[in-house]
Amino acid sequence: LVGLEGKVDKEPKTAAIILAGGQGERFGRDGGKQLVEIAGKPVLTWSAEAFDAVGDVGLIVVVCPKERQAEYLARAIDPFPFVTPVVMAPAGDIRQESAFSGLEYVDDRFEFVVLHDGARPLISPELIAHTISVLKGNVDADGAVVAHPSVDTLKVVENGVIMGTPDRTVFWNAQTPQVFRTGIYRRAHASALSDGFVGTDDASLIERLGGKVLVVEGKRDNIKLTVPEDYLMLAAAVHTMLRER
Ligand code: CTP
Ligand code: MG
Secondary structure, eight states: OBSSSOTTTSOOOEEEEEEOOSOOTTTTOTTOSTTOEETTEEHHHHHHHHHHTBTTEEEEEEEEOGGGHHHHIIIIITTSOOSSOEEEEEOOSSHHHHHHHHHTTOOTTOSEEEEEETTOTTOOHHHHHHHHHHHHTOTTOSEEEEEEEOOSOOOEEETTEEEEOOOGGGOEEEEEEEEEEHHHHHHHHHHHHHHTOOOSSSHHHHHTTTOOEEEEEOOTTOOOOOSHHHHHHHHHHHHHHHHHO
């Protein structure tokens, strides 16, 4: 177990929600991308194990298509020795609905909720623990999000024509994990639902309530398996990681 209090002697305060409810259309392979194996282990299992290794994570909620729950359990969870309780939640039609569905499985024991894309298998327990501790150490903040500064020059483009080049230094690429205080996170989802607001990540729901969300600098290589070409890069990174251990 890394960082924070160990599960054994203290009450863990953080629940993890791992989103694995998409169809993986861009990856374009029957059965989606979460169960595809990298170094003998399903993509989803890599991140679930990373959360399992964090002392302050006391519950892992895996969100997946309802009709595939048994298959996900049998292939990605049951064969592996998890210390943390794992529960399954039904996915929604869009990512935000899946996150909201996962949140219903988080009880009030947990002061913090950490969201993660199941398609980002390279996340490390150390970075998860660090992100949670950054939020815990900033009492006036509502959330903390792993992100990295934009490395390319950004262009504003309309109809194929460049309209301007904004100052790159203020732009960051947001990834997951994203950790929030449970209370405001629940309110943010309820408010988005009643207003019909759809954000592209979870932090944006809190931002629109005026909440304060911090960034934690991560690495560009925390990539999301999105298109088939990503697979080779991920596999190479996993093998490098295994060699370095
Ligand atoms: N996700 C989810 N529920 C949805 C849609 C997405 O839980 N209704 C999850 C995906 O499983 C993934 C993460 O959100 O781990 C990021 O989404 P994305 O990379 O877009 O995955 P998919 O939606 O599966 O892929 P695609 O958009 O190509 O169909
Ligand atoms: Mg998608």
